[in-house]
Amino acid sequence: MRNILFDLDGTLTDSSEGIVRCLQYALEKLSLECPTPAELHAHIGPPVRNALGLIMKTDDDDLIEEALRLYRVRFSETGIYENRVYEGIPETLSALSASSRRLFVATSKPLVFTERILNHFQLTDYFDAxxxxxxxxxxxxxxxLIRHVLSSTALAPDETLMIGDRMYDIIGARENGCLSIGVTYGFGSEEELRGAGANLICKSPLEIAEHFSAE
Structure with a gap:
């Protein structure tokens, strides 16, 4: 497989601390009941805008947008750095880059935050885009998003693979004719990933590198 797309949250970095704290901040500022950290953790993966609607049990767009604004107030200054790179990710990216594969990040997180995170952790240079x-x-x-990546880079779907930790990554790959690897060290379960149709399951970043070294 020549081209590899990586999700960010739950795949390259563990962003759970920052996301949960920013969700708590937004809900507290709105004087709304706040679920437990474990309950909030279960909402990591889909876009924050969608997660907030589910957490607040509302489809009130104005309320959701205000909660998102408050979330981003804290996230842009503090929450963005309450984050860590998963053990083995730098080594895995280095090995894949050395094998002449093209690496990309494809995340539903806003690009402006994604670039700051990758720069902060010195991961940017591993990726073509x-x-x-x-x-x-x-x-x-x-x-x-994956459709946009493929069209923007002229990547062939049958030569492109998506790696992610939630069903959204797997479904996105499948709907665009790409293969996928589901990782269980992130925020999704093996059951979720297999149910979505992941072609392979990896339990650690180093398992990803081992899979490609055996190709």
Missing amino acids: IFGSELSGKLDNKVE
Whole structure:
């Protein structure tokens, strides 16, 4: 497989601390009941805008947008760095880069935040290009995002593979004719990933490297 797309949250970095704390901040500022950290953790993966609607049990767009604004107030200054790179990711990216494969990031997180995170952790140089959503929500659907990546880079779907930790990554790959690897060290379960149709399951970043070294 020549081209590899990586999700960010739950695949390259463990962003759970920052995301949960920013969700708590937004809900507290709105004087709304806040679920437990474990309950909030279960909402990591889909776009934050969607997660907030589910957490607050509302389809009130104005309320969701205000909660998102508050979330981003804290995230842009503090939450963005309450984050860590998964053990083995730098080594895996280095090995894949050395094998002449092309690496890309494809995340529903806004591109402006994604670039800051990758720069902060010195991961940017491993990737040919970085793709994320816009602050407006455009391209935060993984099917649309991967379609955009393929069209922007002229990558062949049958030579492109998506690696991610949630069903959205797997479905996005499948709907665009790409293979996928589901990783269980992130925020999704093996059951979720297999149910979505992942072609392979890896339990650690080093398993990803081992898979490609055996090709």
